[in-house]
Amino acid sequence: MSEARKPSDYKSAIKPIWCPGCGDYGVLSAITRAFALLQLAPEEIAVISGIGCAARIPAYIGAYGFHGLHGRALPMATGLKLARPELTVLAAGGDGDIYSIGGNHFLHACRRNVDITLLVMDNRIYGMTKGQPSPTTEPDFSTHLYPAGTHLQPLNAMAIALIAGANYVARAFSGDPNGLAAEIAQAIRHPGFSVIEILSPCVTFRPGQKAWKRQVQRGALTPAATLPEALAAVTTGPQLATGVVWKGDRPPYAGPDPAAGKKLQDLLEGFAP
Amino acid sequence: MTERVTRPLPHVETMEDLLTAACLVEEAAAECLQSLCEQMEVHHNPRMSALFTRLADMRASHAARILAEMEPHWRAQRYRRDPRWLADACPGVADMDEAHYLMQPAHGLQLAARSARRIHDFFSALAAAMPDAALEQRAVELKAQVAADLRAIEEELARTQSPREDWSHDDDPPVIQA
Ligand SMILES: Cc1ncc(C[n+]2csc(CCOP(=O)(O)OP(=O)(O)O)c2C)c(N)n1
Ligand code: SF4
Ligand SMILES: [Mg+2]
Numbered sequence: 507m508s509e510a511r512k513p514s515d516y517k518s519a520i521k522p523i524w525c526p527g528c529g530d531y532g533v534l535s536a537i538t539r540a541f542a543l544l545q546l547a548p549e550e551i552a553v554i555s556g557i558g559c560a561a562r563i564p565a566y567i568g569a570y571g572f573h574g575l576h577g578r579a580l581p582m583a584t585g586l587k588l589a590r591p592e593l594t595v596l597a598a599g600g601d602g603d604i605y606s607i608g609g610n611h612f613l614h615a616c617r618r619n620v621d622i623t624l625l626v627m628d629n630r631i632y633g634m635t636k637g638q639p640s641p642t643t644e645p646d647f648s649t650h651l652y653p654a655g656t657h658l659q660p661l662n663a664m665a666i667a668l669i670a671g672a673n674y675v676a677r678a679f680s681g682d683p684n685g686l687a688a689e690i691a692q693a694i695r696h697p698g699f700s701v702i703e704i705l706s707p708c709v710t711f712r713p714g715q716k717a718w719k720r721q722v723q724r725g726a727l728t729p730a731a732t733l734p735e736a737l738a739a740v741t742t743g744p745q746l747a748t749g750v751v752w753k754g755d756r757p758p759y760a761g762p763d764p765a766a767g768k769k770l771q772d773l774l775e776g777f778a779p
Numbered sequence: 780m781t782e783r784v785t786r787p788l789p790h791v792e793t794m795e796d797l798l799t800a801a802c803l804v805e806e807a808a809a810e811c812l813q814s815l816c817e818q819m820e821v822h823h824n825p826r827m828s829a830l831f832t833r834l835a836d837m838r839a840s841h842a843a844r845i846l847a848e849m850e851p852h853w854r855a856q857r858y859r860r861d862p863r864w865l866a867d868a869c870p871g872v873a874d875m876d877e878a879h880y881l882m883q884p885a886h887g888l889q890l891a892a893r894s895a896r897r898i899h900d901f902f903s904a905l906a907a908a909m910p911d912a913a914l915e916q917r918a919v920e921l922k923a924q925v926a927a928d929l930r931a932i933e934e935e936l937a938r939t940q941s942p943r944e945d946w947s948h949d950d951d952p953p954v955i956q957a
Binding site: 509510511512513514521522523524525526527529531532535539542543545681683684685687688707709710716719 | 807810811814815817818819820821822854855856857858859860861862863865866869872874875876877878879880882953
């Protein structure tokens, strides 16, 4: 039997420049373990991101990757998956990248349900730009820009993902790379748009998040039988609960039927002078 | 770390299960220490980078020995198991969030000692739960090996200067102070 691919086979030669201790190291480790678990060929994987500390992750993975524009991981990943359905496509980014500037794309990616796995490294802050509040920052968290807190209600992105139509919704913790790896592998296998919100501490601008390793309630979320039950779990349940809350069965969108419409070549010819 | 929540031990019935668990634990520990080494290299702390390389090599050499003992198809299968089979929080995974760009050797040794202690406790619990004498003996050997590492790390820690109270002070900090 040929030697199996190891997690380290999915790392690139580029060394991460995240702050020492950043939760995103655990996410990188978990992604490589998930790929090894599925024994995916590196040339059959593409990891697409926008901008932010979290969004640097494709550079550190030994597969195809694209580090694109802030907020635009999902439209790029959608286009790629529709054009190259045989690829395993992951989109990755931070809470600012995906929920703030990329919020509109997040809604429509859930609605379209293309077979992509989205990993959101949620540290409830804009890490890369030195600590501005993000859509998930707690209302009373004081930053240098908002010394008394924003007093704004944080976005419940998991609830939004459920309502907007995501086919698989889970929360995980970067401090548990084994559990996270298993969840990422499951999400990749599950057809349609999968969202994993990963609690990934920013040790530099949110050092208090180091306490998450004592506070997360591992496995407290379990797949709900109905959408209202899933919604109840993520709205009224503990906010640091991890686990899969929804495994839907909506058929994924794979693009227009090529037989029904014009082929790309016809369209190109239509534009030709 | 004691504060970590750990799930029940993996279900071990065969030598393949035991060696797979041991190998995955040692590999995870080596991977974390290697990552810490790279973090220190990138953040211009060469002393800590060298220390973490040495500590990573210690764990990686155990993983290599265990691998050599495994049948080729066991080796090939080890990453195909659901990672949660091993344990909720893999005992080899270090407390990565304690890394700091100005950290000192004592911090690195404390971190490595905690990781080694968790691995020791894991092998110890496994040894007590083995279904037969051969498996129990191999688990006890694994435990003894990591106990020797732990002693060596603790001895080095005892010889190492404690960090000054202001070890993390930076005249030009990267974080804007509130
Ligand atoms: C169009 C555009 N607007 C703003 C920025 C500045 N910017 C870079 S990263 C970022 C937010 C990053 O936060 P998040 O996505 O949470 O990632 P983190 O750094 O916390 O991992 C912002 C606003 C940009 N690069 N491009
Ligand atoms: S600023 Fe925060 S999110 Fe960015 S690398 Fe540092 S710890 Fe990670
Ligand atoms: Mg963020």
